[in-house]
Amino acid sequence: MKKLSISILAIILAFNVSILFTSCENSEKDADEAAAEMTEEANEATEESAAEETVTADYSAGEAIYKSKCMACHQENGEGLDPSFPALKGKTVNLDMVVNGKEGTAMAAFKNQLSDQEIVDVVNYVDHAWGNNADDITLEDVAAVKK
Template sequence: MDIFSNHKRLYTTAFLMFLVLTILVAILPALNNQNNNHPLPGSEPLTAAQQKGKDVYIANGCVACHTQQVRNVDMDKIWGSRPSIAADYAGNERISTWVNTATLMGTERTGPDLTNIGIRQPGIDWHLLHLYQPRSVVRQSIMPSYSFLFEIKKNPGKNDMVVNVPDKYFDTSMGKIVATEAALNLVAYLQSLKQIKLPDGTPAPDFLYKRQQKTTAANTPNTGALNGVALYTANCQSCHQENGEGLKGAFPPLKGSPVVNNDNAEMMINIIMKGYDARAEYGVMPAVGTNSNLKPEEVEAIINHERSSWGNNARKIPIEEVKKIMDLIKKETK
């Protein structure tokens, strides 16, 4: 135990233990999360003006009062059309090698959540007026005025964005209030905050990702009386993708899934008919089968296609077994 008497050995040992724990507890899990996430289809990177606006948002500490996360609780329905998922934040990138970006999810909601503010308040005029004098549009607001983001000009230029402020809050004899570039960039960033619509299990336009060439799934023979490939394409592919790999941070993969490959298909059919919301890292799956009024023969064709594609090799589920499980589900939901 002379380690306690030798300060060099003690400090070296402590440092090495700290380094190993940091790698195991912080770095490796962070890299795993990063690799298991991807921006949603339809999401667009910030423009140069929007990125500058995000910097203004960060510089002014807006995250201290505003969140950007819709929690999966009833009271948050007013802030977005759905709960936020990991893929909503996958587009955040490091500012530099040594500086990470602010996620801006926030922890305090002194002011309203801004996840979907670009849809709730799309107009530039409202945003500029709100920034200059919040109480001119929301009388009860406790938000401070960001009037320093504006200038007063006697003779605004042709390209200047003039903000029409009520006389109660500004003496018009002084001139006109003009938004600075910083204010315009900040508003551009706020207008970009819009939730991306998730596929709802019904036929929808193709994702913006480039389609991969058909592989095993395309060559898989139909396992039932109906065309399982076509039914999967119409009802499941928009989320789980043509290759069955899903989308990281949004929709789980069916390829290699223990639920899909389980000999007992009860859970698989339950998920199709009743939906699924048990894993926080993925979006909520709607009751696709119920919403689309899928018949037992259609469900059978879908699940047997999934159970025999992309390397899956589970047993074929007979139609009688599918009907029995679906009858039990109907009894439970009555």
């Protein structure tokens, strides 16, 4: 009688332990899943805020002008070509240079090739490309430097 109750007790104990184990496994799995979900959500949030940034500051018109009028010399990455063409990356655009050019060099006076609005667009693009971060310029700024 005593033996029987001991073995019943042992069975009950074993059963409880196995329940404990499975529930542990489950909660571990749940925690992993929750962590994965959180990472996913965080990634989505970052993507969304990146997309919002592009919407609030749209330099796509300037980017198109850069690609057709400036990229051949200053390069797609803005690093120029040493020693002939200076980098635009890591600088604030010298507006006078873009508007009036520099005689005796390959840098043309773009007031003869682009409208004032196109100059504003391309300068503001360059000033926000490749990590550049200068204040936007306006049509008045272009008019003020024209020679």
